[in-house]
Amino acid sequence: MNKTFAATLAVTLSATAVFAQDSFPSGPVTIIVPYGTGGSTDMTARPLAIELENIWGQPVVIENKPGAGSMIGTTEMTQADPDGHTLLINTAAISTAPAIQTDLQFDPEADVTPISLLVTSPYVLAAGSNVKSDDLSAFLEEAEERPMFLGTAGPGSSSHFMSELLIEATDIPADIIHFSGGGEAQTNMMGGHSDTYISTTASVMPYVNDGRTKALAVLAPERFELLPDVPSSGEAGVTGVDINGWVALFGPGGMDPELVDQINADFAEAMATDRMQEQLEANYAVAGDLTPEEFREIYLRDIETWKRLAESRNIGQ
Amino acid sequence: MELLANLALGLETAVTPTNLLFCFAGVFLGTFVGVIPGVGPLAAISMLFPITFYLDPTAALIMLAGIYYGTTYGGSTASILLNIPGATSSAVTCLDGHPMAKQGRAGVALFMTTIASFVGGSFGIIILSLFSPLIAEYALTFGPAEYFALMVLGLIAASTISNASPSKGLAMVVFGMLFATVGTDSQSGVGRFTFGSMSLLEGFGISAMAMGLFGVGEILSSVGATRIAKIDSSSAKLLNMLPSKDDWRRSWLPGLRGSSIGSFIGALPGTGPSIAVFMAYAFEKRVSKTPERFGHGAIEGVVAPETANNAADQTAFIPTLTLGIPGSATMALMLGALMIHGIQPGPTLIVEQPSLFWGLVMSFWIGNLLLLILNLPLIGLWVRLLLIPYHYLYPAILVFLCIGAYSVRANPADVLIILGFGFVGYAMRLADLPAAPLLLGFVLGPLVETQFRRAMVLARGDFTDVVTRPIAGTVLALAAAILVWTLVSAIMRYRRGMKALTRNPTG
Numbered sequence: 001m002n003k004t005f006a007a008t009l010a011v012t013l014s015a016t017a018v019f020a021q022d023s024f025p026s027g028p029v030t031i032i033v034p035y036g037t038g039g040s041t042d043m044t045a046r047p048l049a050i051e052l053e054n055i056w057g058q059p060v061v062i063e064n065k066p067g068a069g070s071m072i073g074t075t076e077m078t079q080a081d082p083d084g085h086t087l088l089i090n091t092a093a094i095s096t097a098p099a100i101q102t103d104l105q106f107d108p109e110a111d112v113t114p115i116s117l118l119v120t121s122p123y124v125l126a127a128g129s130n131v132k133s134d135d136l137s138a139f140l141e142e143a144e145e146r147p148m149f150l151g152t153a154g155p156g157s158s159s160h161f162m163s164e165l166l167i168e169a170t171d172i173p174a175d176i177i178h179f180s181g182g183g184e185a186q187t188n189m190m191g192g193h194s195d196t197y198i199s200t201t202a203s204v205m206p207y208v209n210d211g212r213t214k215a216l217a218v219l220a221p222e223r224f225e226l227l228p229d230v231p232s233s234g235e236a237g238v239t240g241v242d243i244n245g246w247v248a249l250f251g252p253g254g255m256d257p258e259l260v261d262q263i264n265a266d267f268a269e270a271m272a273t274d275r276m277q278e279q280l281e282a283n284y285a286v287a288g289d290l291t292p293e294e295f296r297e298i299y300l301r302d303i304e305t306w307k308r309l310a311e312s313r314n315i316g317q
Numbered sequence: 318m319e320l321l322a323n324l325a326l327g328l329e330t331a332v333t334p335t336n337l338l339f340c341f342a343g344v345f346l347g348t349f350v351g352v353i354p355g356v357g358p359l360a361a362i363s364m365l366f367p368i369t370f371y372l373d374p375t376a377a378l379i380m381l382a383g384i385y386y387g388t389t390y391g392g393s394t395a396s397i398l399l400n401i402p403g404a405t406s407s408a409v410t411c412l413d414g415h416p417m418a419k420q421g422r423a424g425v426a427l428f429m430t431t432i433a434s435f436v437g438g439s440f441g442i443i444i445l446s447l448f449s450p451l452i453a454e455y456a457l458t459f460g461p462a463e464y465f466a467l468m469v470l471g472l473i474a475a476s477t478i479s480n481a482s483p484s485k486g487l488a489m490v491v492f493g494m495l496f497a498t499v500g501t502d503s504q505s506g507v508g509r510f511t512f513g514s515m516s517l518l519e520g521f522g523i524s525a526m527a528m529g530l531f532g533v534g535e536i537l538s539s540v541g542a543t544r545i546a547k548i549d550s551s552s553a554k555l556l557n558m559l560p561s562k563d564d565w566r567r568s569w570l571p572g573l574r575g576s577s578i579g580s581f582i583g584a585l586p587g588t589g590p591s592i593a594v595f596m597a598y599a600f601e602k603r604v605s606k607t608p609e610r611f612g613h614g615a616i617e618g619v620v621a622p623e624t625a626n627n628a629a630d631q632t633a634f635i636p637t638l639t640l641g642i643p644g645s646a647t648m649a650l651m652l653g654a655l656m657i658h659g660i661q662p663g664p665t666l667i668v669e670q671p672s673l674f675w676g677l678v679m680s681f682w683i684g685n686l687l688l689l690i691l692n693l694p695l696i697g698l699w700v701r702l703l704l705i706p707y708h709y710l711y712p713a714i715l716v717f718l719c720i721g722a723y724s725v726r727a728n729p730a731d732v733l734i735i736l737g738f739g740f741v742g743y744a745m746r747l748a749d750l751p752a753a754p755l756l757l758g759f760v761l762g763p764l765v766e767t768q769f770r771r772a773m774v775l776a777r778g779d780f781t782d783v784v785t786r787p788i789a790g791t792v793l794a795l796a797a798a799i800l801v802w803t804l805v806s807a808i809m810r811y812r813r814g815m816k817a818l819t820r821n822p823t824g
Contacts, residue, residue, distance in 0.1 A: 036646060036726070037363040038653025046370065046657065064363075066726045068515040075515075100506065103513065149775060155506025177774050178504050180767065183642040187586055190640075193460030193775060206641060206663025282659045316506050 024084050024259060028059040032088045034073025036066045044119055044247050045089045051270035069156060071097055078106040082252040084259050091247050092158050095299060099306040100156045100316030111253040114299040115260055116267045117288025119247040121201040122220040123162050126213045128189035136217040136236035140170055147173040151194035153182040156316055161306055162198040164313040169240040200245040201284035226284045243302060260292045323675045330676025331683055336376050343380040344684045347387020348691060354401045354532050354714055355721025357524055358388040359647050366650060374658040375673045379680040381651055386630040390688045393430040393623055394699050398423055401532040405524050406590035406626040408531055408756055409598045413618030420614050424558030427696040429616060430623045433572055437624030438685040440576035441631025446678050452584045453639040461771035462783045464587050466792035468765045473796045475599035479751035480612035486754045493758025496521060503767040516730035525722050526759055529735040530752045532718045534742020536711045558696055564616050571601050571617040575624035583629025586636040586644040590629040595757050597625035631681060638674060640664055
């Protein structure tokens, strides 16, 4: 036995010892993705799973459980043991669902432990060829003269909520029109059938770069670091629309705070890898980098905002 | 010249040993997935999706695409031999394919569907390589009003596709549309007829519906049947497989028309192969001088839908690749395979990734050739499948149907749904009600409804605004003309029949 080998063995053994003390994960970890294979959330989860297998030395299994606007998979997660071996990666849909689905089989506050904000970016207000304006202030004036059709990816989708939020904040005369998914909302806007579509940076920026779609504003108080040329809604004097889109990690309710901190740190490490950083860059998004407590505040605040909006704008009633 | 350079680049990419291998693996797997009823391309691609992580994106896409269009080649096999569609888009092929098999012409039917698939596929590829950007641009002019008009045309044109009495056919179309109303309302988000079940919020899946009605229904109705007409295995002999001169003469025009209809419907992001087959079949039956042959083993009734679904498969890549807009769940998976490699699908894909786009297009052509070479010798094997006693074959198929239903979204409720539709299909057979119009209503119904409601929102409630749009108006006028013509000819037939009856009361 040569020295190098002995040294490697010693390091490996001690590393195993550390894992044994840590006790998490003590077996395979299942991450539920409440959407189909190949969707954008799945695209975040799958490479993450590979990085986490490296960090944890345990298999990380992605389970796609689509249906009911992500609530089938989410409900399943809330019923699992809170030992960290069953987790959920979901979008802001988990915060909008309580506002419109009155028959949820879980309590979004008590039965869900928010762990990490993984990916975040502001929403972009995009407009098609029918809209003459190039920025939000001009758009608001144009909308007064010609009431706009705000296209969404479907009732209850985040684009629907954001469009309602924009109408509420700016008081423009506008009609909501629902399409089946973001793809249809995008094509109908490009074809001049509807006027706008509010979506995440990842889905709308390829069309903005191509010149087929205009980015009127990022819906945030200030410009987004990755899109310095797109004005913010704050610059146009519009407030009350600064909610960000996100993809985040959740566990069942009642998880041990120390375990939550550890998983948060492990995911932060996975998000910092080259693979994930490249993906973030391609999607014009940034890693969340928040503590579980900070993210919990955002999660609960968003739920409240959507509940209030659903009531005032009569969504899903 | 630029096109030639692109094609050369594509060919160069597609014939590298790795890409060839993955192309072959894809179409080979696709053929088998297609032959097995229930397990569709979506299930197969979802299962293989994780391994695309470890592949070069071009190879990954070539393989996944091969599964996709390979399925459509194999899909007609079970339709013809067993009257159970292997894939949803092959349901219409049952109508004339199975009667052909019963007449001992199973080999001919399978031979012609393979040729038809190749012709349709090639047609689609030519359209894809020559006119992609143009078509993608044109497809954008199709808004809700245009889709609504097109779907109304499809519904009216295709409502008489079965040979049952028109009233039974129409009743089944409406019945299908009623089933389609289950699920989340497209404009208000309210659950309709879901009875509080989360599983029903997304409605019944089209594949669960088709596989239940046709597959489980067929199996249930064979239970207790004392003797099922055995298909003569001699039809597997090469001589009996070759179509006659008459078959060729009857097939080439339907093949061209089927390819054109399929290419058009496939290229629209809001429609797909399942709609294309109905339209192609209905069109053939309408232009045929002998529409009464349809449903009794007319070769046109096999060629038209089979060219249409393969052409649609290829042109479905137009919106997916040139705009980054997937027209179906399967297409969304293809885009996902690009996204995991950091390639953003979108309008700039062709410019930024020419070798990927053209390599894929050329791989389609190679894949279609491979499928042709692969499928012709397999015909004999498939026909021999029928030598397996039905009491072994049918339980196995039932298992595959259930697995297929479950695999779409890993929801056990879908297994119950497919069985439920099996009983509906069985009851319909007992009452002599045709299943194809029900599927038609189910496929087109939700599109007619949602697109109409969207069109009315965009027209601010003014219906004249919808019908005065040039494309929508023309298509709707055409639909109205067909409706009037159908009614008039029905009345004339009825009168002639009455006259004949009064002249010859005993007849």
